[in-house]
Amino acid sequence: xxxxxxxxxxxxxxxxxxxxxxxxxxxxxxxxxxxxxxxxxxxxxxxxxxxxxxxxxxxxxxxxxxxxxxxxxxxxxxxxxxxxxxxxxxxxxxxxxxxxxxx
Amino acid sequence: xxxxxxxxxxxxxxxxxxxxxxxxxxxxxxxxxxxxxxxxxxxxxxxxxxxxxxxxxxxxxxxxxxxxxxxxxxxxxxxxxxxxxxxxxxxxxxxxxxxxxxxxxxxxxxxxxxxxxxxxxxxxxxxxxxxxxxxxxxxxxxxxxxxx
Numbered sequence: 001x002x003x004x005x006x007x008x009x010x011x012x013x014x015x016x017x018x019x020x021x022x023x024x025x026x027x028x029x030x031x032x033x034x035x036x037x038x039x040x041x042x043x044x045x046x047x048x049x050x051x052x053x054x055x056x057x058x059x060x061x062x063x064x065x066x067x068x069x070x071x072x073x074x075x076x077x078x079x080x081x082x083x084x085x086x087x088x089x090x091x092x093x094x095x096x097x098x099x100x101x102x103x
Numbered sequence: 104x105x106x107x108x109x110x111x112x113x114x115x116x117x118x119x120x121x122x123x124x125x126x127x128x129x130x131x132x133x134x135x136x137x138x139x140x141x142x143x144x145x146x147x148x149x150x151x152x153x154x155x156x157x158x159x160x161x162x163x164x165x166x167x168x169x170x171x172x173x174x175x176x177x178x179x180x181x182x183x184x185x186x187x188x189x190x191x192x193x194x195x196x197x198x199x200x201x202x203x204x205x206x207x208x209x210x211x212x213x214x215x216x217x218x219x220x221x222x223x224x225x226x227x228x229x230x231x232x233x234x235x236x237x238x239x240x241x242x243x244x245x246x247x248x249x250x251x
Contacts, residue, residue, distance in 0.1 A: 003109050007237040018248045050109035054116040068107040069127035097106040101192050
């Protein structure tokens, strides 16, 4: 997987076509990250969630110490971006992680 | 239920708060945390976290590109030793970082390639850090993917 992905739509597509996953974290909640548009276009099929704690805390904790309990804030933002429920985000990203890491 | 696929929960910033932040994670419905390795200074702390409850913490093994210095061969030997002796969930985190420092750019490439080769050898996923180097990381892994 490409952890803490923050690249362009073109790079996201290249990564997916190579068989890799995109790690999406707190950057998605930052204003003007542009990541929301990229994910909207590439979809959730190769997306997994990550905090990158203690770094890159999501809004409203931006700049503070990050921790795993903030994962739902990232999932919530992703559910708004994709127009699906947070339960669907949990199911899809958890299944993706299980598949990628053989969990 | 959520999986946090990337958290350095063994970092010293969590030391004073060890049981509480995991309890908060469990309350947030996080069942599993995958821990990316950094370098030999923190491997032991990471492995100790595997005994944690109530959230399952699972280790990767690897060398972070920001920890690639003069002694990177020694760091890779330590990883090699771990890989021969136990299972890990992934190789990582590895990759390239041209944001902070490019002094060891060539060594970062060498360490990354060695870790890609181990991921193939041990049939493990690889976790890539690509700060200011997304294109370069894509180009490098593409060489291996296209090779089959």
